[in-house]
Amino acid sequence: xxxxxxxxxxxxxxxxxxxxxxxxxFASAAAGVRYAGRTDVMLALLDPGSTMxxxxxxxxxxxxNVLDCQAKIGADSxxxxxxxxxxxxxxxxxxxxxxxxxAAICAAVAGAxxxxxxxxxxxxxxxxxxxxxxxxxxxxxxxLVAALDPGKGAEAAxxxxxxxxxxxxxxxxxxxxxxxxxxxxxxKGSGMIAPDMATMxxxxxxxxxxxxxxxxxxxxxxxxxxxxxxxxxxxxxxxxTLLMGATGASGVDVTAEDTAFAExxxxxxxxxxxxxxxxxxxxxxxVTVNVTGxxxxxxxxxxxxxxxxxxxxxxxxxxxxxNWGRIVMAVGKSGAAADRDTLTIxxxxxxxxxxxxxxxxxxxxxxxxxxxxxxxxxxVDIGLGEGKATVWTCDLTHGYISINADYRS
Amino acid sequence: xxxxxxxxxxxxxxxxxxxxxxxxxFASAAAGVRYAGRTDVMLALLDPGSTMxxxxxxxxxxxxNVLDCQAKIGADSxxxxxxxxxxxxxxxxxxxxxxxxxAAICAAVAGAxxxxxxxxxxxxxxxxxxxxxxxxxxxxxxxLVAALDPGKGAEAAxxxxxxxxxxxxxxxxxxxxxxxxxxxxxxKGSGMIAPDMATMxxxxxxxxxxxxxxxxxxxxxxxxxxxxxxxxxxxxxxxxTLLMGATGASGVDVTAEDTAFAExxxxxxxxxxxxxxxxxxxxxxxVTVNVTGxxxxxxxxxxxxxxxxxxxxxxxxxxxxxNWGRIVMAVGKSGAAADRDTLTIxxxxxxxxxxxxxxxxxxxxxxxxxxxxxxxxxxVDIGLGEGKATVWTCDLTHGYISINADYRS
Numbered sequence: 001x002x003x004x005x006x007x008x009x010x011x012x013x014x015x016x017x018x019x020x021x022x023x024x025x026f027a028s029a030a031a032g033v034r035y036a037g038r039t040d041v042m043l044a045l046l047d048p049g050s051t052m053x054x055x056x057x058x059x060x061x062x063x064x065n066v067l068d069c070q071a072k073i074g075a076d077s078x079x080x081x082x083x084x085x086x087x088x089x090x091x092x093x094x095x096x097x098x099x100x101x102x103a104a105i106c107a108a109v110a111g112a113x114x115x116x117x118x119x120x121x122x123x124x125x126x127x128x129x130x131x132x133x134x135x136x137x138x139x140x141x142x143x144l145v146a147a148l149d150p151g152k153g154a155e156a157a158x159x160x161x162x163x164x165x166x167x168x169x170x171x172x173x174x175x176x177x178x179x180x181x182x183x184x185x186x187x188k189g190s191g192m193i194a195p196d197m198a199t200m201x202x203x204x205x206x207x208x209x210x211x212x213x214x215x216x217x218x219x220x221x222x223x224x225x226x227x228x229x230x231x232x233x234x235x236x237x238x239x240x241t242l243l244m245g246a247t248g249a250s251g252v253d254v255t256a257e258d259t260a261f262a263e264x265x266x267x268x269x270x271x272x273x274x275x276x277x278x279x280x281x282x283x284x285x286x287v288t289v290n291v292t293g294x295x296x297x298x299x300x301x302x303x304x305x306x307x308x309x310x311x312x313x314x315x316x317x318x319x320x321x322x323n324w325g326r327i328v329m330a331v332g333k334s335g336a337a338a339d340r341d342t343l344t345i346x347x348x349x350x351x352x353x354x355x356x357x358x359x360x361x362x363x364x365x366x367x368x369x370x371x372x373x374x375x376x377x378x379x380v381d382i383g384l385g386e387g388k389a390t391v392w393t394c395d396l397t398h399g400y401i402s403i404n405a406d407y408r409s
Numbered sequence: 410x411x412x413x414x415x416x417x418x419x420x421x422x423x424x425x426x427x428x429x430x431x432x433x434x435f436a437s438a439a440a441g442v443r444y445a446g447r448t449d450v451m452l453a454l455l456d457p458g459s460t461m462x463x464x465x466x467x468x469x470x471x472x473x474n475v476l477d478c479q480a481k482i483g484a485d486s487x488x489x490x491x492x493x494x495x496x497x498x499x500x501x502x503x504x505x506x507x508x509x510x511x512a513a514i515c516a517a518v519a520g521a522x523x524x525x526x527x528x529x530x531x532x533x534x535x536x537x538x539x540x541x542x543x544x545x546x547x548x549x550x551x552x553l554v555a556a557l558d559p560g561k562g563a564e565a566a567x568x569x570x571x572x573x574x575x576x577x578x579x580x581x582x583x584x585x586x587x588x589x590x591x592x593x594x595x596x597k598g599s600g601m602i603a604p605d606m607a608t609m610x611x612x613x614x615x616x617x618x619x620x621x622x623x624x625x626x627x628x629x630x631x632x633x634x635x636x637x638x639x640x641x642x643x644x645x646x647x648x649x650t651l652l653m654g655a656t657g658a659s660g661v662d663v664t665a666e667d668t669a670f671a672e673x674x675x676x677x678x679x680x681x682x683x684x685x686x687x688x689x690x691x692x693x694x695x696v697t698v699n700v701t702g703x704x705x706x707x708x709x710x711x712x713x714x715x716x717x718x719x720x721x722x723x724x725x726x727x728x729x730x731x732n733w734g735r736i737v738m739a740v741g742k743s744g745a746a747a748d749r750d751t752l753t754i755x756x757x758x759x760x761x762x763x764x765x766x767x768x769x770x771x772x773x774x775x776x777x778x779x780x781x782x783x784x785x786x787x788x789v790d791i792g793l794g795e796g797k798a799t800v801w802t803c804d805l806t807h808g809y810i811s812i813n814a815d816y817r818s
Contacts (some may be wrong), residue, residue, distance in 0.1 A: 003808055043424065047510035061749045063743030093737045093749060128734035129767050172706035224551055233720040267589055311642040311720070311805075326535035329504045332470030340470045340502060357504035358538050396720075401807050405728035 010278035010286050010374060010394075011166040018153040018171050018184040022207040023047035023247025028159035031139045033127055033198060033299040034088030035135060037249035039159035041137055043144040044083040045113060045201060052081050052121070053216035055223045055242035063091055064098035066241060069108070072118050073205045073243075076212055081119045082109050082205060083243055084137070084334075085160045087188075090239050091124035091132040094231045101134040108138035113273050123201050123241045125188065153205075156187035157174045159324055160201055163403070164188050170271035172264040178252040181208045181261060181267050185244075189232075189276035202227065202242040204268065209248035214256040218265060219244050221256075226269040229391045232280035233400070249280050277392050280401025285317050287392065288377045293344075294380050294387030299336035306334030312373075314396035317376060322367025324352045331380060342383025347371065419687035419695050419783060419803075427562040427593040431616040432456035432656025434557035436818045437568035438549045442542060443497030443535055445788025450546055451490040452520060452553040454614060455654045461530070464632045466649035472500050473507035474531045475650060481527050484653075485621055489619075490528045490803035491518050492612060492652055493553075494547070494569045496597075500533035500541040501647040504529040505811045510543040517547035521554045527702050532610050532650045534597065535571050556797070562614075566595035569610055572812070573597050573688050577612050579680035581673040587661040590617045590670060592608030594653075598685035604738075609685055611636065611651040613677065618657035623665040627674060628653050630665075635678035638800045641689035642809070644719040677701050686801045694726050696801065702753075708745035710798040715743030716787060719784035723805035726785060731776025740789060751792025756785065 024046050028039040037144045046052075054073045084105060091098045106120040113120075124132060126191045157167040171184040185204030209217075223242060254261045278286055289308050293298035307313055310330040310368045317322035324345050331338050341356035370376065432453050437448040455461075463482045465475045499629040500507045515529040522529075532543060564763060566576040580593040594613030605731045619627075632651060687695050698717050703709035716722055725732035733754050740747050748767035756779045759767045779785065 006458040044639070057741075059738070060743075061737045061752070067771065093734060093762070093763060093766060095750070103636070128737065129762070153676065188658065241784070243736035253736055309643075311809070315813035321814070325502060328470045328537065329647055331466070332468035334469075338469040341504070343470070353502070355504060357502060395814075396810065398807055398810050400720070401724055401810055404724035405730070405804075405806065 004092060005011045007165045010285055012275065015154055015157070015167050016169050016171055018169055019173065019182045019383060020150040021049060021182050021184050021205040022249025024205045024245065025150050026152040026156040027144040027146050027147035027149065028152065029088065029147070030154045031136045031140045033086050033136055039155065040087045040142065041140055042085050042156035042159040043109070043148070044205070045091065045148055046080060046081045046248055047249065048080045050081055050245050050247045051210060051212040051215050052243065052245050053212065054241065054243045055220055061093060063124065064094065064102045065091055065124050065141065066239060068102045069243070071243060072121065075118060077119055079115055079179060080120065082111055082113055082115055082247055083121045085123040085125070086137055086146050086203060087160050087162050088126040089124055089130055089132045090126050090128045092239055094129065094131055097131050101132040104134045105137055105349065106288040108141040112141045113174035122245055123239065125160065125201055125239055131360045140379070140403050153184060153186065159190045167277035167278060168272055168279065170268045170275070172268050174261050174264040176260060179250055180251050181206060181250050183265055185268050185272055187272040189279065200227065200240045202272060204244040206246045206328055207248065207249065207250035208252060208254045208261060210246045210254050213216055215244060215246050217256040219260055219393040222231065222262070222266045222269045226273040230273050230277050231305065231391060233395050234278065250285045263372040274392060276289055277394050280318040280394035281403045283394030284397055285395040286375045287394060289391050289393065290377060290379045291382065292388045293381040293383050293385060295337040295382070296387040298387070300382070300387040301391070302389040303331050303334045303338065303380065303382065304389045306330045307380065308391045308393035311396055314393070317371065318395035318397045320368070320371040322347055322352070322364065322371050324367070327378060327380060328353070331382070338382055338383055344381040344383060346379035348377050411413045416574045417516040417688045418693055421653050421684065424563055424566070424576050425578050425580055426440055428582065428591045429559040430591050430593050431658025432459060433654065434559050435561040435563065435565040436553040436556040436558065436782040437564045438541055438553050440495065440549045441547045442495050442545055448564065448568035449496045450765040451494050452518070452547055452552065452557070453614070454557055455490040455660065456656055457487060457489045458506045459490055459654050460619060460624050461652065462621065462628040463652045466630055466647060468647050470502060470614060470647050471723055472509045472533060472648045473503065474500055474739055475616060475648060477511045478530050478555040478650060478652070481530065484709065486526060486528055488524055488528045490523055490530065490654055492530045492654070493576060494532040494534070494610060495571050497535040498533055498541045498737040499535050499537045499541055499648050503538065503540055503628040506540050508727070513543045513547055515679065517550040521550045524630050528653055529759050532570065534610055537647060544645065562593060562595060567596045571597065575688060576680055577684035577688065579677045579684070581677050583670050583673040585661055585663070585667070590615060590658055590659050590661050590663065591785045594677050594681055596681040596685055598688065605778070609636065609649045609652050611681060613653040615655045616657065616659035617655050617661060617670060618659065619655045619663050622666050624653060624655050626665040629635040629677045631671070631675045635675065638798070639682050640714060640717050640800060640802050641686065642724045683801060686803050689803035690812045692803030693806055693808070694804040695784045696726055696803060698800050698802065699786060699788045700791065701795060701797045702792050704746040704794040705796040706798060707796070709791070709796040710800070711745035712740050712747065712789065712791065713798045713800040715739045716789065717800045717802035720805055723802070726780065727804035727806045729777070729780040731756055731761070731780050733774065733776070736789060737762070740791070744802055747791055747794055750795060753790040753792060755788035756780065760806040761786055
């Protein structure tokens with residue numbers, strides 16, 4: 001099998017109408033980094049006074065771009081900021097040449113925008129281990145700056161796709177006593193064409209006026225409950241990056257304690273995170289794993305990830321097989337505390353197993369009917385404490401194998 | 410796709426001629442636990458004076474049989490011992506009824522052999538969460554005892570197969586100053602038919618005279634370097650069991666310090682462990698992952714397992730794709746110490762990457778040629794210390810998905 005071109009069956013109906021965020025403009029261009037006949041570079045420019053926050057992969061082999069962003073993200077600045085992202089080449093494991101590519105791109109953007117280089121953030125996504133032809137990108141910077149437009153977020157979201165089957169966007173509006181705030185963001189994740197990894201990139205923007213430290217606190221906390229709780233195949237990218245900018249253009253001040261803003265922001269994070277899972281390579285089912293009653297929240301997360309990453313659980317879901325025995329297995333192997341005789345398992349609202357055995361009320365046809373749904377909830381109560389966690393994943397199908405094993409002939 | 414019936418392309422040419430081990434007799438029978446038209450129970454009887462040792466799954470949801478074996482294995486006894494194993498039903502997650510099934514089987518074997526129940530070891534493998542129809546097994550015990558024969562090890566190896574595509578046996582002879590010693594063993598592992606897990610069972614026998622504590626020390630140590638270093642899909646069974654019996658029939662004394670015996674024993678363990686991987690569900694490639702230069706042996710093992718369990722590495726191998734970027738990714742995500750710029754990667758003897766980038770001498774066609782071999786070695790030097798580890802795995806193919814997702818209609 002060669003290239004898979006159909007859109008995920010779990011895709012949303014369409015890309016949302018992203019609101020204009022005061023103080024942010026977007027542009028995209030076709031630089032021919034790797035792909036032909038499509039855009040592959042996007043630039044976002046944020047006005048002076050914007051604050052920036054970010055979270056990044058913890059991979060020990062992270063890309064040159066990630067290292068550069070991490071070095072810059074914690075600084076306060078009154079200057080604006082730029083985010084420039086290319087698809088087609090991840091600039092990961094490219095040694096000192098990779099560092100040079102990042103420096104060249106930052107210099108070009110700084111030169112064209114008047115920003116200091118310390119306020120230019122870069123991401124690259126695509127094939128790894130190949131030298132990034134950064135001159136193809138730097139030669140497009142002038143064109144990108146000239147084309148900047150507040151309404152071009154959707155085009156920017158398309159330019160960063162690699163093997164995604166749909167662009168991923170989300171937005172929210174928050175009404176506060178001081179006025180209305182807008183939040184918009186887009187993401188990419190999960191792929192197929194080139195020998196690359198399922199890399200996740202996320203960019204979010206708001207016109208709220210918020211300090212850098214408060215924005216970072218919000219972003220880090222919400223990220224832990226959203227993007228850090230999704231898994232497609234347990235393989236962590238070298239390039240995962242989430243960047244958020246707050247321009248202050250609304251004139252409305254918020255802090256990390258502002259629950260209405262935080263809740264709206266978390267909704268946007270969660271929406272994008274779910275869209276990444278729904279575009280998981282080969283995905284046909286969206287799975288929510290809820291673990292309760294664990295000895296601690298950390299134990300609950302360990303159990304939930306063991307279930308969500310188990311190839312046997314994921315293939316059972318693909319086969320629409322209510323194979324609860326594999327969930328028992330995954331809990332047992334996770335390493336976190338569990339007791340066979342206090343474990344309770346539910347598919348949706350259906351009680352499947354309790355007291356160390358199948359529930360007397362459970363009928364196989366009830367479980368089988370639930371497994372035919374495109375969205376499935378697996379509920380596991382460990383029966384030992386108050387710890388809880390939720391993670392989201394997709395199934396493991398022939399599509400995943402085809403995408404990752406079959407494309408080379 | 411329904412049932413896959415072809416034998417693994419990685420299977421050995423045939424089942425070895427297992428030597429008779431003085432003091433051990435085998436029998437098998439068709440009890441109809443789940444399968445029709447094949448044997449599904451095996452009994453091994455060891456003469457008085459035998460010592461027993463074992464290692465078991467650490468799953469928190471382990472089966473009733475495993476819990477019973479663990480309670481018995483550490484006791485000294487001058488009585489003989491029996492091992493009775495059924496396939497078709499794992500008796501796991503069957504609550505108190507499962508404990509009752511183990512007790513009933515042990516009582517039946519004790520009654521028919523004169524052994525104390527504390528010397529009867531049981532294993533069950535197959536579907537989980539269904540009550541074991543143990544009366545089908547106990548009703549065959551008389552027949553099994555009557556049929557015991559020192560030469561029936563191969564038949565016993567077949568009776569414990571579930572979704573294995575070939576029976577797995579290995580043996581060795583050790584010449585010592587005091588005389589010759591024999592070692593024979595068989596294993597099962599990796600499957601497809603029923604909604605069960607890839608469960609591994611291993612039984613080994615020797616005519617050496619060795620204390621229980623020395624035998625256990627040897628078994629535990631060698632197991633850590635062999636069976637504990639294989640992975641098919643990262644999913645740990647609720648039933649994994651390895652039991653070894655030493656009858657002393659040779660009259661030759663050995664201890665845990667006897668290197669010739671230990672080396673021969675390790676050879677048998679390793680042979681069986683590799684056969685389990687070669688019968689991994691859907692396997693078409695046998696992969697050795699050698700990690701050196703890690704900060705510690707534990708770190709090396711963490712890296713090696715991250716590579717061996719990565720779905721993206723495993724699908725690349727399936728696709729015969731020398732995708733070394735995915736190995737970089739797996740090292741990066743493992744959580745153990747690593748540095749992009751000191752990492753060296755080899756496929757077989759071919760240097761692929763070093764100094765944080767692809768090696769100047771590397772040619773893609775050299776890597777591609779190596780990946781076409783049925784047996785592939787991935788070498789990773791972390792460049793930080795002296796820690797090393799080797800693990801063995803197989804690729805992740807459409808066969809795995811078919812076996813685990815497609816069999817339910």
